Amino acid sequence: MIMDSSIRAAVKCSECGRYTSFHINLFEAKRPTSRRCSCGNIVFKVSATKGEVDIDIPCIACGETHRYKYKIKDLIDKSVNILACPVCGMEIAFLGKEYLVDDMVNRYMDDMLELLTHLGVIDKTKRWVIK
Numbered sequence: 001m002i003m004d005s006s007i008r009a010a011v012k013c014s015e016c017g018r019y020t021s022f023h024i025n026l027f028e029a030k031r032p033t034s035r036r037c038s039c040g041n042i043v044f045k046v047s048a049t050k051g052e053v054d055i056d057i058p059c060i061a062c063g064e065t066h067r068y069k070y071k072i073k074d075l076i077d078k079s080v081n082i083l084a085c086p087v088c089g090m091e092i093a094f095l096g097k098e099y100l101v102d103d104m105v106n107r108y109m110d111d112m113l114e115l116l117t118h119l120g121v122i123d124k125t126k127r128w129v130i131k
């Protein structure tokens with residue numbers, strides 16, 4: 001089976017508000033892995049079991065740590081997954097293909113998604129998924 005299990009992630013730091021981006025190899029995440037922002041804050045934890053991953057992200061918007069569960073296959077198949085705070089809807093992370101994730105970060109640096117959410121274009125209760 002040949003499958004690229006590596007995805008790009010960009011996470012908004014709950015301490016300094018900057019995006020940190022990195023690659024994650026989901027099959028290697030069987031050993032729980034975490035990533036830090038350049039400010040030293042841990043922004044992302046991932047652990048994989050039986051084809052699923054648990055992702056913990058401390059949320060800049062509400063101060064809680066949110067857990068997101070995905071099937072590894074779904075994460076790899078989808079172009080981009082946007083992880084939003086379930087409380088306020090602010091986007092806190094993007095996962096997916098490198099060029100798309102980087103593009104999202106560049107665009108959403110301008111808080112475009114917040115604007116779209118405000119305008120009702122994006123449903124804040126759901127993860128916004130682009131196929």
Ligand SMILES: [Zn+2]
Binds near residue numbers: 013014015018037039
């Ligand atoms: Zn930081």
Ligand SMILES: [Zn+2]
Binds near residue numbers: 063085
């Ligand atoms: Zn939150």
